Amino acid sequence: MARQHKSDERWLPMPLTRDQVIETAFGILRDFGLADLSMRRLARDLDVQPGALYWHVKNKQELLGVLSVMILAPATPGPADEVRATDAFMNLRLQARAIRQALLKVRDGAEVVALTHSLDPGSLSALRQPAHEFASAGLPEQQADWAARALVHYILGTVSDEQTRNGLTEAGVLEASLDGADEEAAFDFGLGLLLAGAATSPTPGSQ
Amino acid sequence: MARQHKSDERWLPMPLTRDQVIETAFGILRDFGLADLSMRRLARDLDVQPGALYWHVKNKQELLGVLSVMILAPATPGPADEVRATDAFMNLRLQARAIRQALLKVRDGAEVVALTHSLDPGSLSALRQPAHEFASAGLPEQQADWAARALVHYILGTVSDEQTRNGLTEAGVLEASLDGADEEAAFDFGLGLLLAGAATSPTPGSQ
DNA sequence: ACCTGAACACCGTTCAAGT
DNA sequence: ACCTGAACACCGTTCAAGT
Numbered sequence: 001m002a003r004q005h006k007s008d009e010r011w012l013p014m015p016l017t018r019d020q021v022i023e024t025a026f027g028i029l030r031d032f033g034l035a036d037l038s039m040r041r042l043a044r045d046l047d048v049q050p051g052a053l054y055w056h057v058k059n060k061q062e063l064l065g066v067l068s069v070m071i072l073a074p075a076t077p078g079p080a081d082e083v084r085a086t087d088a089f090m091n092l093r094l095q096a097r098a099i100r101q102a103l104l105k106v107r108d109g110a111e112v113v114a115l116t117h118s119l120d121p122g123s124l125s126a127l128r129q130p131a132h133e134f135a136s137a138g139l140p141e142q143q144a145d146w147a148a149r150a151l152v153h154y155i156l157g158t159v160s161d162e163q164t165r166n167g168l169t170e171a172g173v174l175e176a177s178l179d180g181a182d183e184e185a186a187f188d189f190g191l192g193l194l195l196a197g198a199a200t201s202p203t204p205g206s207q
Numbered sequence: 208m209a210r211q212h213k214s215d216e217r218w219l220p221m222p223l224t225r226d227q228v229i230e231t232a233f234g235i236l237r238d239f240g241l242a243d244l245s246m247r248r249l250a251r252d253l254d255v256q257p258g259a260l261y262w263h264v265k266n267k268q269e270l271l272g273v274l275s276v277m278i279l280a281p282a283t284p285g286p287a288d289e290v291r292a293t294d295a296f297m298n299l300r301l302q303a304r305a306i307r308q309a310l311l312k313v314r315d316g317a318e319v320v321a322l323t324h325s326l327d328p329g330s331l332s333a334l335r336q337p338a339h340e341f342a343s344a345g346l347p348e349q350q351a352d353w354a355a356r357a358l359v360h361y362i363l364g365t366v367s368d369e370q371t372r373n374g375l376t377e378a379g380v381l382e383a384s385l386d387g388a389d390e391e392a393a394f395d396f397g398l399g400l401l402l403a404g405a406a407t408s409p410t411p412g413s414q
Numbered sequence: 415a416c417c418t419g420a421a422c423a424c425c426g427t428t429c430a431a432g433t
Numbered sequence: 434a435c436c437t438g439a440a441c442a443c444c445g446t447t448c449a450a451g452t
Binding site for chain 1: 325354361363371400402403404407
Binding site: 052 | 415416417418419420
Protein backbone atom coordinates (compact mmCIF):
# COMPACT_ATOMS: atom_id res chain seq x y z
CA MET A 1 0.00 0.00 0.00
CA ALA A 2 2.75 2.42 1.01
CA ARG A 3 5.58 3.48 -1.22
CA GLN A 4 8.18 2.25 1.27
CA HIS A 5 7.93 -0.32 3.98
CA LYS A 6 8.62 0.96 7.45
CA SER A 7 10.88 -2.02 8.23
CA ASP A 8 13.86 -0.17 6.73
CA GLU A 9 15.20 2.70 8.79
CA ARG A 10 16.66 4.65 5.90
CA TRP A 11 15.90 4.50 2.26
CA LEU A 12 16.69 6.31 -0.95
CA PRO A 13 13.67 8.54 -1.40
CA MET A 14 12.94 7.61 -5.00
CA PRO A 15 10.67 10.31 -6.36
CA LEU A 16 7.02 9.54 -6.82
CA THR A 17 5.99 8.84 -10.41
CA ARG A 18 2.74 9.50 -12.21
CA ASP A 19 2.42 5.77 -12.80
CA GLN A 20 2.60 5.05 -9.09
CA VAL A 21 -0.13 7.59 -8.47
CA ILE A 22 -2.34 6.05 -11.13
CA GLU A 23 -1.71 2.42 -10.15
CA THR A 24 -2.34 3.10 -6.48
CA ALA A 25 -5.52 5.01 -7.33
CA PHE A 26 -6.68 2.13 -9.51
CA GLY A 27 -6.07 -0.29 -6.67
CA ILE A 28 -8.12 1.73 -4.20
CA LEU A 29 -10.96 2.04 -6.70
CA ARG A 30 -10.90 -1.63 -7.67
CA ASP A 31 -10.88 -2.90 -4.12
CA PHE A 32 -12.71 -0.26 -2.09
CA GLY A 33 -14.79 1.79 -4.48
CA LEU A 34 -15.19 5.41 -5.45
CA ALA A 35 -16.18 6.64 -2.00
CA ASP A 36 -12.79 5.57 -0.66
CA LEU A 37 -10.83 7.10 -3.51
CA SER A 38 -10.11 10.56 -2.15
CA MET A 39 -6.99 12.53 -2.98
CA ARG A 40 -6.13 12.56 0.73
CA ARG A 41 -6.51 8.80 1.12
CA LEU A 42 -4.47 8.30 -2.04
CA ALA A 43 -1.70 10.55 -0.67
CA ARG A 44 -1.73 8.64 2.63
CA ASP A 45 -1.27 5.31 0.84
CA LEU A 46 1.65 6.81 -1.08
CA ASP A 47 3.24 8.37 2.02
CA VAL A 48 3.15 11.87 0.65
CA GLN A 49 1.28 15.05 1.43
CA PRO A 50 -1.93 15.62 -0.57
CA GLY A 51 -0.44 18.57 -2.43
CA ALA A 52 2.29 16.37 -3.91
CA LEU A 53 -0.28 14.60 -6.09
CA TYR A 54 -0.95 17.77 -8.02
CA TRP A 55 2.54 17.73 -9.45
CA HIS A 56 1.73 14.46 -11.23
CA VAL A 57 -1.92 14.92 -12.00
CA LYS A 58 -3.95 17.99 -12.97
CA ASN A 59 -6.86 17.23 -10.68
CA LYS A 60 -9.12 14.41 -9.55
CA GLN A 61 -11.20 14.46 -12.71
CA GLU A 62 -8.15 13.89 -14.89
CA LEU A 63 -7.23 10.96 -12.67
CA LEU A 64 -10.70 9.46 -13.02
CA GLY A 65 -10.43 9.88 -16.78
CA VAL A 66 -7.26 7.80 -16.85
CA LEU A 67 -8.87 5.19 -14.61
CA SER A 68 -11.87 5.05 -16.96
CA VAL A 69 -9.61 4.18 -19.88
CA MET A 70 -7.96 1.46 -17.79
CA ILE A 71 -11.31 0.03 -16.75
CA LEU A 72 -12.49 -0.20 -20.35
CA ALA A 73 -9.17 -1.47 -21.71
CA PRO A 74 -10.28 -5.15 -21.77
CA ALA A 75 -13.27 -4.12 -23.91
CA THR A 76 -11.35 -1.80 -26.21
CA PRO A 77 -10.60 -3.35 -29.60
CA GLY A 78 -7.04 -2.85 -30.76
CA PRO A 79 -6.33 -1.60 -34.29
CA ALA A 80 -5.76 -5.26 -35.22
CA ASP A 81 -9.34 -6.51 -35.13
CA GLU A 82 -11.02 -3.91 -37.31
CA VAL A 83 -14.21 -5.51 -38.49
CA ARG A 84 -14.14 -8.80 -36.67
CA ALA A 85 -17.30 -10.57 -37.73
CA THR A 86 -19.85 -10.62 -40.46
CA ASP A 87 -23.02 -9.73 -38.58
CA ALA A 88 -22.95 -6.18 -37.20
CA PHE A 89 -25.69 -6.94 -34.68
CA MET A 90 -23.76 -9.90 -33.35
CA ASN A 91 -20.76 -7.63 -32.93
CA LEU A 92 -22.90 -5.19 -30.99
CA ARG A 93 -24.09 -7.94 -28.67
CA LEU A 94 -20.54 -9.11 -28.01
CA GLN A 95 -19.25 -5.58 -27.57
CA ALA A 96 -21.97 -4.68 -25.10
CA ARG A 97 -21.25 -7.80 -23.06
CA ALA A 98 -17.53 -7.13 -23.11
CA ILE A 99 -18.06 -3.59 -21.85
CA ARG A 100 -20.32 -4.86 -19.08
CA GLN A 101 -17.77 -7.46 -18.01
CA ALA A 102 -14.99 -4.89 -17.95
CA LEU A 103 -17.06 -2.52 -15.82
CA LEU A 104 -18.00 -5.27 -13.38
CA LYS A 105 -14.38 -6.07 -12.60
CA VAL A 106 -13.82 -2.74 -10.86
CA ARG A 107 -15.92 -1.53 -7.96
CA ASP A 108 -18.11 1.41 -9.06
CA GLY A 109 -16.59 0.98 -12.51
CA ALA A 110 -19.80 2.00 -14.27
CA GLU A 111 -20.22 5.13 -12.16
CA VAL A 112 -16.66 6.28 -12.82
CA VAL A 113 -16.94 5.65 -16.53
CA ALA A 114 -20.37 7.31 -16.70
CA LEU A 115 -18.93 10.38 -15.01
CA THR A 116 -16.01 10.59 -17.43
CA HIS A 117 -18.27 9.92 -20.38
CA SER A 118 -20.72 12.66 -19.44
CA LEU A 119 -17.97 15.24 -18.96
CA ASP A 120 -16.33 14.31 -22.25
CA PRO A 121 -18.17 11.89 -24.52
CA GLY A 122 -15.83 10.75 -27.22
CA SER A 123 -12.86 10.42 -24.91
CA LEU A 124 -13.51 6.71 -24.34
CA SER A 125 -12.93 4.80 -27.55
CA ALA A 126 -14.65 1.65 -26.29
CA LEU A 127 -17.85 3.67 -26.04
CA ARG A 128 -17.40 5.11 -29.51
CA GLN A 129 -17.42 1.69 -31.16
CA PRO A 130 -21.19 1.03 -31.06
CA ALA A 131 -21.89 4.04 -33.30
CA HIS A 132 -19.60 2.63 -35.99
CA GLU A 133 -21.20 -0.76 -35.65
CA PHE A 134 -24.74 0.59 -36.01
CA ALA A 135 -23.59 2.42 -39.12
CA SER A 136 -22.15 -0.84 -40.49
CA ALA A 137 -25.53 -2.36 -39.80
CA GLY A 138 -26.99 0.06 -42.29
CA LEU A 139 -28.43 2.81 -40.11
CA PRO A 140 -28.04 6.36 -41.44
CA GLU A 141 -25.44 8.39 -39.55
CA GLN A 142 -27.69 10.27 -37.17
CA GLN A 143 -29.76 7.22 -36.34
CA ALA A 144 -26.63 5.18 -35.75
CA ASP A 145 -25.48 7.88 -33.40
CA TRP A 146 -28.75 7.96 -31.50
CA ALA A 147 -28.94 4.18 -31.29
CA ALA A 148 -25.39 4.08 -29.92
CA ARG A 149 -26.23 6.69 -27.30
CA ALA A 150 -29.23 4.66 -26.23
CA LEU A 151 -27.13 1.52 -25.99
CA VAL A 152 -24.35 3.18 -23.98
CA HIS A 153 -26.84 4.73 -21.58
CA TYR A 154 -28.47 1.37 -21.18
CA ILE A 155 -25.18 -0.37 -20.39
CA LEU A 156 -23.92 2.26 -17.97
CA GLY A 157 -27.29 2.64 -16.25
CA THR A 158 -27.85 -1.07 -15.80
CA VAL A 159 -24.36 -1.90 -14.55
CA SER A 160 -24.24 1.17 -12.33
CA ASP A 161 -27.43 0.01 -10.66
CA GLU A 162 -26.12 -3.53 -10.31
CA GLN A 163 -22.92 -2.34 -8.68
CA THR A 164 -24.74 0.01 -6.32
CA ARG A 165 -26.91 -2.89 -5.17
CA ASN A 166 -23.84 -5.08 -4.77
CA GLY A 167 -22.24 -2.42 -2.62
CA LEU A 168 -25.29 -2.02 -0.42
CA THR A 169 -25.84 -5.75 -0.15
CA GLU A 170 -22.34 -6.35 1.09
CA ALA A 171 -22.57 -3.39 3.45
CA GLY A 172 -25.58 -5.14 4.95
CA VAL A 173 -28.01 -2.37 4.00
CA LEU A 174 -29.80 -4.56 1.49
CA GLU A 175 -30.40 -8.28 1.33
CA ALA A 176 -29.43 -10.02 -1.88
CA SER A 177 -32.28 -10.18 -4.40
CA LEU A 178 -30.98 -11.09 -7.84
CA ASP A 179 -27.92 -13.27 -8.21
CA GLY A 180 -25.30 -12.80 -10.88
CA ALA A 181 -26.98 -15.08 -13.39
CA ASP A 182 -30.29 -13.25 -13.16
CA GLU A 183 -28.55 -9.91 -13.53
CA GLU A 184 -26.92 -11.18 -16.70
CA ALA A 185 -30.19 -12.51 -18.07
CA ALA A 186 -31.90 -9.19 -17.38
CA PHE A 187 -29.05 -7.37 -19.10
CA ASP A 188 -29.20 -9.62 -22.13
CA PHE A 189 -32.95 -9.22 -22.37
CA GLY A 190 -32.83 -5.42 -22.41
CA LEU A 191 -29.94 -5.55 -24.83
CA GLY A 192 -32.04 -7.78 -27.06
CA LEU A 193 -34.88 -5.25 -27.04
CA LEU A 194 -32.65 -2.43 -28.20
CA LEU A 195 -30.99 -4.47 -30.93
CA ALA A 196 -34.26 -5.98 -32.13
CA GLY A 197 -35.69 -2.48 -32.33
CA ALA A 198 -32.73 -1.30 -34.36
CA ALA A 199 -32.93 -4.32 -36.65
CA THR A 200 -36.56 -3.68 -37.58
CA SER A 201 -38.11 -0.42 -38.79
CA PRO A 202 -35.12 1.72 -39.82
CA THR A 203 -37.28 4.84 -39.61
CA PRO A 204 -39.86 4.67 -36.80
CA GLY A 205 -42.42 7.47 -36.94
CA SER A 206 -42.16 10.25 -34.37
CA GLN A 207 -45.70 9.73 -33.09
CA MET B 208 -34.31 32.73 0.91
CA ALA B 209 -34.14 33.33 4.64
CA ARG B 210 -36.83 32.44 7.10
CA GLN B 211 -37.05 36.03 8.36
CA HIS B 212 -36.06 39.25 6.65
CA LYS B 213 -33.45 41.26 8.44
CA SER B 214 -35.47 44.47 7.98
CA ASP B 215 -37.43 43.75 11.17
CA GLU B 216 -35.46 44.14 14.38
CA ARG B 217 -37.46 41.70 16.44
CA TRP B 218 -39.70 38.86 15.37
CA LEU B 219 -41.60 35.97 16.82
CA PRO B 220 -39.22 33.05 16.25
CA MET B 221 -41.72 30.67 14.69
CA PRO B 222 -40.24 27.19 14.90
CA LEU B 223 -38.87 25.68 11.73
CA THR B 224 -41.12 23.11 10.09
CA ARG B 225 -40.27 20.03 8.06
CA ASP B 226 -42.15 21.55 5.15
CA GLN B 227 -39.96 24.64 5.19
CA VAL B 228 -36.88 22.44 5.15
CA ILE B 229 -38.19 20.47 2.19
CA GLU B 230 -39.45 23.44 0.20
CA THR B 231 -36.23 25.37 0.67
CA ALA B 232 -34.20 22.32 -0.31
CA PHE B 233 -36.34 21.86 -3.40
CA GLY B 234 -35.78 25.49 -4.35
CA ILE B 235 -32.00 25.19 -4.05
CA LEU B 236 -32.01 22.00 -6.12
CA ARG B 237 -34.35 23.38 -8.78
CA ASP B 238 -32.42 26.62 -9.25
CA PHE B 239 -28.82 25.77 -8.41
CA GLY B 240 -28.42 22.01 -8.71
CA LEU B 241 -27.26 19.15 -6.56
CA ALA B 242 -23.73 20.46 -5.97
CA ASP B 243 -25.20 23.49 -4.20
CA LEU B 244 -27.61 21.48 -2.08
CA SER B 245 -25.53 20.85 1.02
CA MET B 246 -26.99 20.55 4.48
CA ARG B 247 -24.88 23.52 5.54
CA ARG B 248 -26.05 25.72 2.67
CA LEU B 249 -29.62 24.66 3.39
CA ALA B 250 -29.22 25.59 7.05
CA ARG B 251 -27.76 28.97 6.10
CA ASP B 252 -30.73 29.75 3.86
CA LEU B 253 -33.06 28.85 6.73
CA ASP B 254 -31.09 30.88 9.31
CA VAL B 255 -30.44 27.90 11.57
CA GLN B 256 -27.45 25.85 12.59
CA PRO B 257 -26.79 22.71 10.49
CA GLY B 258 -27.65 20.42 13.40
CA ALA B 259 -31.18 21.82 13.57
CA LEU B 260 -32.05 20.14 10.26
CA TYR B 261 -31.62 16.71 11.81
CA TRP B 262 -34.61 17.28 14.04
CA HIS B 263 -36.85 17.48 10.95
CA VAL B 264 -35.13 15.08 8.63
CA LYS B 265 -33.29 11.81 9.26
CA ASN B 266 -30.37 12.56 6.95
CA LYS B 267 -29.57 13.92 3.52
CA GLN B 268 -30.61 10.75 1.73
CA GLU B 269 -34.11 10.89 3.20
CA LEU B 270 -34.35 14.48 2.06
CA LEU B 271 -33.30 13.53 -1.47
CA GLY B 272 -35.91 10.78 -1.41
CA VAL B 273 -38.65 13.29 -0.68
CA LEU B 274 -37.33 15.61 -3.38
CA SER B 275 -37.35 12.70 -5.86
CA VAL B 276 -41.05 12.12 -5.23
CA MET B 277 -41.72 15.84 -5.75
CA ILE B 278 -39.73 15.89 -8.97
CA LEU B 279 -41.69 12.96 -10.38
CA ALA B 280 -45.07 14.17 -9.13
CA PRO B 281 -46.11 15.68 -12.50
CA ALA B 282 -45.48 12.30 -14.11
CA THR B 283 -47.14 10.24 -11.40
CA PRO B 284 -50.62 9.04 -12.41
CA GLY B 285 -53.25 9.56 -9.74
CA PRO B 286 -55.57 6.71 -8.77
CA ALA B 287 -58.12 8.31 -11.12
CA ASP B 288 -56.54 7.51 -14.45
CA GLU B 289 -55.99 3.81 -14.05
CA VAL B 290 -55.67 2.48 -17.56
CA ARG B 291 -55.97 5.62 -19.63
CA ALA B 292 -55.67 4.44 -23.18
CA THR B 293 -56.20 1.41 -25.31
CA ASP B 294 -52.70 0.81 -26.65
CA ALA B 295 -50.23 -0.17 -23.95
CA PHE B 296 -47.25 0.82 -26.08
CA MET B 297 -48.72 4.25 -26.67
CA ASN B 298 -49.12 4.61 -22.94
CA LEU B 299 -45.48 3.68 -22.46
CA ARG B 300 -44.41 6.33 -24.97
CA LEU B 301 -46.44 9.00 -23.23
CA GLN B 302 -45.31 7.91 -19.78
CA ALA B 303 -41.66 7.95 -20.75
CA ARG B 304 -42.00 11.44 -22.20
CA ALA B 305 -43.85 12.68 -19.13
CA ILE B 306 -41.11 11.35 -16.86
CA ARG B 307 -38.45 13.01 -19.00
CA GLN B 308 -40.29 16.34 -18.94
CA ALA B 309 -40.69 16.16 -15.16
CA LEU B 310 -36.98 15.44 -14.69
CA LEU B 311 -35.94 18.27 -16.99
CA LYS B 312 -37.80 20.86 -14.93
CA VAL B 313 -35.43 20.48 -11.98
CA ARG B 314 -31.68 20.92 -12.26
CA ASP B 315 -29.93 17.55 -11.84
CA GLY B 316 -33.41 16.03 -11.50
CA ALA B 317 -32.37 12.81 -13.24
CA GLU B 318 -29.28 12.37 -11.07
CA VAL B 319 -31.23 12.83 -7.85
CA VAL B 320 -33.96 10.43 -8.93
CA ALA B 321 -31.41 7.88 -10.16
CA LEU B 322 -29.68 8.00 -6.80
CA THR B 323 -32.91 7.47 -4.89
CA HIS B 324 -34.01 4.76 -7.31
CA SER B 325 -30.76 2.82 -6.96
CA LEU B 326 -30.86 2.93 -3.17
CA ASP B 327 -34.50 1.87 -3.06
CA PRO B 328 -36.09 0.79 -6.32
CA GLY B 329 -39.80 0.54 -5.82
CA SER B 330 -39.99 3.68 -3.71
CA LEU B 331 -40.87 5.86 -6.70
CA SER B 332 -44.29 4.92 -8.05
CA ALA B 333 -43.84 6.81 -11.31
CA LEU B 334 -40.96 4.46 -12.10
CA ARG B 335 -43.03 1.39 -11.18
CA GLN B 336 -45.68 2.12 -13.82
CA PRO B 337 -43.77 0.90 -16.89
CA ALA B 338 -43.63 -2.65 -15.54
CA HIS B 339 -47.42 -2.74 -15.25
CA GLU B 340 -47.77 -1.33 -18.73
CA PHE B 341 -45.43 -3.89 -20.29
CA ALA B 342 -47.46 -6.59 -18.56
CA SER B 343 -50.63 -5.10 -20.03
CA ALA B 344 -48.92 -5.27 -23.39
CA GLY B 345 -48.77 -9.02 -22.97
CA LEU B 346 -45.23 -9.64 -21.79
CA PRO B 347 -44.82 -12.40 -19.18
CA GLU B 348 -44.06 -11.06 -15.70
CA GLN B 349 -40.30 -11.42 -15.66
CA GLN B 350 -39.89 -10.03 -19.15
CA ALA B 351 -42.17 -7.11 -18.34
CA ASP B 352 -39.97 -6.44 -15.34
CA TRP B 353 -36.76 -6.60 -17.33
CA ALA B 354 -38.17 -4.43 -20.11
CA ALA B 355 -39.26 -1.85 -17.55
CA ARG B 356 -35.82 -1.82 -15.96
CA ALA B 357 -34.26 -1.24 -19.37
CA LEU B 358 -36.67 1.59 -20.08
CA VAL B 359 -36.10 3.30 -16.73
CA HIS B 360 -32.34 3.03 -17.09
CA TYR B 361 -32.61 4.47 -20.55
CA ILE B 362 -34.68 7.45 -19.39
CA LEU B 363 -32.53 8.25 -16.37
CA GLY B 364 -29.26 7.77 -18.25
CA THR B 365 -30.27 9.90 -21.21
CA VAL B 366 -31.72 12.78 -19.20
CA SER B 367 -28.88 12.69 -16.70
CA ASP B 368 -26.42 13.11 -19.53
CA GLU B 369 -28.48 15.88 -21.08
CA GLN B 370 -28.61 17.79 -17.81
CA THR B 371 -24.91 17.35 -17.15
CA ARG B 372 -24.17 18.82 -20.58
CA ASN B 373 -26.58 21.67 -19.93
CA GLY B 374 -24.81 22.41 -16.68
CA LEU B 375 -21.37 22.41 -18.26
CA THR B 376 -22.53 24.43 -21.25
CA GLU B 377 -23.89 27.17 -19.08
CA ALA B 378 -20.82 27.09 -16.88
CA GLY B 379 -18.86 27.82 -20.03
CA VAL B 380 -16.93 24.55 -19.90
CA LEU B 381 -18.63 23.19 -23.01
CA GLU B 382 -20.07 24.91 -26.05
CA ALA B 383 -23.63 24.01 -26.97
CA SER B 384 -23.83 21.05 -29.35
CA LEU B 385 -27.37 19.70 -29.49
CA ASP B 386 -30.31 22.01 -28.94
CA GLY B 387 -33.48 21.03 -27.10
CA ALA B 388 -35.26 19.78 -30.20
CA ASP B 389 -32.43 17.44 -31.18
CA GLU B 390 -32.20 16.09 -27.65
CA GLU B 391 -35.89 15.29 -27.78
CA ALA B 392 -35.58 13.63 -31.18
CA ALA B 393 -32.67 11.52 -29.94
CA PHE B 394 -34.67 10.55 -26.87
CA ASP B 395 -37.70 9.60 -28.94
CA PHE B 396 -35.58 7.55 -31.29
CA GLY B 397 -34.01 5.47 -28.52
CA LEU B 398 -37.38 5.10 -26.89
CA GLY B 399 -38.75 3.84 -30.20
CA LEU B 400 -36.01 1.20 -30.40
CA LEU B 401 -36.85 -0.20 -26.98
CA LEU B 402 -40.59 -0.25 -27.60
CA ALA B 403 -40.23 -1.71 -31.09
CA GLY B 404 -38.03 -4.41 -29.64
CA ALA B 405 -40.61 -5.20 -27.00
CA ALA B 406 -43.41 -5.22 -29.55
CA THR B 407 -41.72 -7.85 -31.72
CA SER B 408 -40.22 -11.16 -30.67
CA PRO B 409 -41.68 -11.87 -27.22
CA THR B 410 -38.90 -14.37 -26.51
CA PRO B 411 -35.58 -13.39 -28.07
CA GLY B 412 -33.01 -16.18 -27.97
CA SER B 413 -30.23 -15.96 -25.40
CA GLN B 414 -27.49 -16.20 -28.06
C1' DA C 415 12.28 19.04 -10.36
C1' DC C 416 9.66 17.60 -6.77
C1' DC C 417 7.72 17.86 -2.27
C1' DT C 418 6.25 19.82 2.50
C1' DG C 419 3.49 22.70 5.51
C1' DA C 420 -0.04 25.20 5.99
C1' DA C 421 -3.79 27.23 4.73
C1' DC C 422 -8.64 28.10 2.39
C1' DA C 423 -13.13 27.01 1.89
C1' DC C 424 -15.79 23.59 2.36
C1' DC C 425 -18.53 18.67 3.64
C1' DG C 426 -22.39 15.27 6.75
C1' DT C 427 -23.47 14.03 11.23
C1' DT C 428 -23.74 13.80 16.37
C1' DC C 429 -24.80 15.35 20.80
C1' DA C 430 -24.55 17.65 25.35
C1' DA C 431 -26.48 21.59 26.82
C1' DG C 432 -29.64 25.24 26.75
C1' DT C 433 -34.62 27.36 26.40
C1' DA D 434 -40.10 20.20 21.69
C1' DC D 435 -36.77 22.40 19.24
C1' DC D 436 -32.44 24.54 18.64
C1' DT D 437 -27.39 26.17 19.54
C1' DG D 438 -22.49 25.47 20.00
C1' DA D 439 -19.07 22.85 19.35
C1' DA D 440 -16.93 19.17 17.99
C1' DC D 441 -15.48 14.93 14.94
C1' DA D 442 -13.79 13.22 10.95
C1' DC D 443 -13.47 14.28 6.76
C1' DC D 444 -13.17 16.71 1.55
C1' DG D 445 -10.33 19.10 -3.18
C1' DT D 446 -7.11 22.48 -4.29
C1' DT D 447 -3.44 26.11 -4.01
C1' DC D 448 0.97 27.88 -3.15
C1' DA D 449 5.00 29.90 -0.79
C1' DA D 450 8.82 27.89 0.85
C1' DG D 451 12.16 24.44 1.15
C1' DT D 452 15.60 20.82 -0.92
